[in-house]
Amino acid sequence: SALGASRGAHPTVRLDSFLKSTDPCYQHAEAPTQGDRFIRKMATYGQIRPSVSFVSEARAVRPMKEHAALDMSTLPNPVMDPRGDPREGTFEIPAPPPEVDDSFIKMYQNHSLMLPSERYKEHLKMKAGEQKWREERDAV
DSSP states (O other): TTGGGTTTSSSSHHHHHHHHHOTTTTSSSSSSOOOOOOOOOOOOOOTBBSSSSHSSSGGGSSSOOSSSSSOOOOOOOGOOOOOOTTTTTTOOOOOOOOOOOOOOHHHHTSOOOOOOOHHHHHHHHHHHHHOOOOOOOOOO
């Protein structure tokens, strides 16, 4: 049995080895690595992420071989490439506007009694103010 193999050990160690050998939530998520190629994946034990087996070994520990792919470089992330951005090719990004009108936020905090027509007029002002604020924010 799983508990008989660890007789004489500390109860915590016995419970840990028992769970790792019997409970599927504690068993390793990856099959053992076969062959001479190593792919670093995030291995998990149950719900624990990132697991010890993923964090404890650095990429530099395993030497690069000639058939292995180099998946890291000093170039910037391709997702950050500004293609299609109107600021593409500029070295200086224009400064944001000095004053952005956010007075519509104060209207959200108005809980005083109002007629439905007054409330509706205020709603339209808030809606227009928020739309203008979003346009100014997106222009930055």
